[in-house]
Amino acid sequence: xxxxxxxxxxxxxxxxxxxxxxxxxxxxxxxxxxxxxxxxxxxxxxxxxxxxxxxxxxxxxxxxxxxxxxxxxxxxxxxxxxxxxxxxxxxxxxxxx
Amino acid sequence: xxxxxxxxxxxxxxxxxxxxxxxxxxxxxxxxxxxxxxxxxxxxxxxxxxxxxxxxxxxxxxxxxxxxxxxxxxxxxxxxxxxxxxxxxxxxxxxxx
Amino acid sequence: xxxxxxxxxxxxxxxxxxxxxxxxxxxxxxxxxxxxxxxxxxxxxxxxxxxxxxxxxxxxxxxxxxxxxxxxxxxxxxxxxxxxxxxxxxxxxxxxx
Amino acid sequence: xxxxxxxxxxxxxxxxxxxxxxxxxxxxxxxxxxxxxxxxxxxxxxxxxxxxxxxxxxxxxxxxxxxxxxxxxxxxxxxxxxxxxxxxxxxxxxxxx
Amino acid sequence: xxxxxxxxxxxxxxxxxxxxxxxxxxxxxxxxxxxxxxxxxxxxxxxxxxxxxxxxxxxxxxxxxxxxxxxxxxxxxxxxxxxxxxxxxxxxxxxxx
Numbered sequence: 001x002x003x004x005x006x007x008x009x010x011x012x013x014x015x016x017x018x019x020x021x022x023x024x025x026x027x028x029x030x031x032x033x034x035x036x037x038x039x040x041x042x043x044x045x046x047x048x049x050x051x052x053x054x055x056x057x058x059x060x061x062x063x064x065x066x067x068x069x070x071x072x073x074x075x076x077x078x079x080x081x082x083x084x085x086x087x088x089x090x091x092x093x094x095x096x097x
Numbered sequence: 098x099x100x101x102x103x104x105x106x107x108x109x110x111x112x113x114x115x116x117x118x119x120x121x122x123x124x125x126x127x128x129x130x131x132x133x134x135x136x137x138x139x140x141x142x143x144x145x146x147x148x149x150x151x152x153x154x155x156x157x158x159x160x161x162x163x164x165x166x167x168x169x170x171x172x173x174x175x176x177x178x179x180x181x182x183x184x185x186x187x188x189x190x191x192x193x194x
Numbered sequence: 195x196x197x198x199x200x201x202x203x204x205x206x207x208x209x210x211x212x213x214x215x216x217x218x219x220x221x222x223x224x225x226x227x228x229x230x231x232x233x234x235x236x237x238x239x240x241x242x243x244x245x246x247x248x249x250x251x252x253x254x255x256x257x258x259x260x261x262x263x264x265x266x267x268x269x270x271x272x273x274x275x276x277x278x279x280x281x282x283x284x285x286x287x288x289x290x291x
Numbered sequence: 292x293x294x295x296x297x298x299x300x301x302x303x304x305x306x307x308x309x310x311x312x313x314x315x316x317x318x319x320x321x322x323x324x325x326x327x328x329x330x331x332x333x334x335x336x337x338x339x340x341x342x343x344x345x346x347x348x349x350x351x352x353x354x355x356x357x358x359x360x361x362x363x364x365x366x367x368x369x370x371x372x373x374x375x376x377x378x379x380x381x382x383x384x385x386x387x388x
Numbered sequence: 389x390x391x392x393x394x395x396x397x398x399x400x401x402x403x404x405x406x407x408x409x410x411x412x413x414x415x416x417x418x419x420x421x422x423x424x425x426x427x428x429x430x431x432x433x434x435x436x437x438x439x440x441x442x443x444x445x446x447x448x449x450x451x452x453x454x455x456x457x458x459x460x461x462x463x464x465x466x467x468x469x470x471x472x473x474x475x476x477x478x479x480x481x482x483x484x485x
Contacts, residue, residue, distance in 0.1 A: 015177035080306035112274035209468035371403035
């Protein structure tokens with residue numbers, strides 16, 4: 001998994017029927033020191049992530065292992081909202097600070 | 098998924114039998130601010146995308162989860178035509194503007 | 195899928211038994227304007243591609259969806275010989291020109 | 292698989308139910324001469340790795356082949372703690388030295 | 389598949405039980421003209437490759453298609469020892485020369 005920030009959303013009316021009612025969010029990838037990278041992914045949201053939330057997303061076939069995304073043509077899923085992470089014992093990010 | 102623009106198409110007569118009647122489109126990848134990247138993919142079209150449409154495509158085994166691409170040797174599928182997307186509440190792309 | 199040119203072949207006697215009689219070709223990846231990239235892949239040939247043919251190859255689990263490669267430890271397969279492709283209506287490559 | 296060092300951990304309360312009780316570690320990727328790379332992954336720990344341990348991690352669907360990660364939306368798993376490795380007969384890393 | 393050279397090996401005592409008795413080799417990736425790249429992978433050896441052998445390795449779910457690696461948390465497998473390859477009819481590498 002990689003860490004990213006929810007920065008936007010995508011609207012698509014004409015789509016595969018299996019994608020009906022799936023919220024599609026734009027996630028900007030961050031590195032482990034919380035610096036934004038020049039990389040993004042459009043991911044299905046399976047946990048109710050909000051704008052600017054830091055999230056974990058999974059890709060590939062693993063993105064279809066949530067109940068919500070099973071058997072769907074989806075190669076990236078947000079499967080966790082990050083509360084905090086640390087590096088070497090030092091806090092890097094804290095959602096509720 | 099990533100966002101891309103349909104910029105061309107590929108003709109291939111000699112191909113695996115499971116690819117018969119699959120439309121193969123050249124998609125140029127765009128970044129989340131809608132700038133073209135130096136990256137492309139040839140994807141099967143499952144939604145009737147048109148020339149210069151902005152689309153979402155899925156890769157890997159997820160590309161075989163549409164009814165059309167099931168069990169086919171296809172590692173990229175267009176599964177949505179993008180209507181619009183925003184970043185931080187600001188509209189980035191609007192198909193019908 | 196990506197587009198590439200068949201530029202060579204690999205001989206391997208000692209190999210997994212499931213790879214017996216699989217032709218292994220060296221494919222140089224091209225970009226969508228037909229410029230060679232500094233990237234290659236060794237792919238199983240499922241369509242009888244010839245030297246210098248432009249081909250499409252699929253990777254990952256999708257590379258095992260041809261009848262020939264099913265259940266084999268093969269992560270790249272040539273599944274089409276390209277006749278032509280265009281960008282924005284302009285022909286980029288034409289096999290028979 | 293790639294080699295990495297455990298450098299941190301991630302806390303996430305709101306997550307897919309299949310991720311309950313999975314320890315999420317931040318792994319910094321190292322190259323084969325043991326130099327840290329500017330690349331990381333968040334992986335589920337299936338072997339009880341400790342802080343600063345050198346580990347092997349597997350990605351993609353292979354990350355779901357441990358008993359612990361089966362069928363979970365997890366695309367990276369730590370499946371071994373590295374004791375040592377060598378290059379050309381010369382020891383590069385030794386855990387217990 | 390990509391071509392690489394066996395340059396080392398990894399020892400790991402604490403590991404997922406499905407990895408017991410799997411030889412883990414460090415493979416340095418080479419390009420198609422046989423120049424070493426700044427890229428490596430740790431792969432399970434399914435063919436008895438020796439030190440400095442040029443090999444082919446497969447990644448992802450395809451790495452679990454050998455009898456030896458089936459259902460194991462392994463995302464890279466050496467499935468062939470390369471005897472030789474050519475580019476445009478010119479020999480690039482010959483194991484027995």
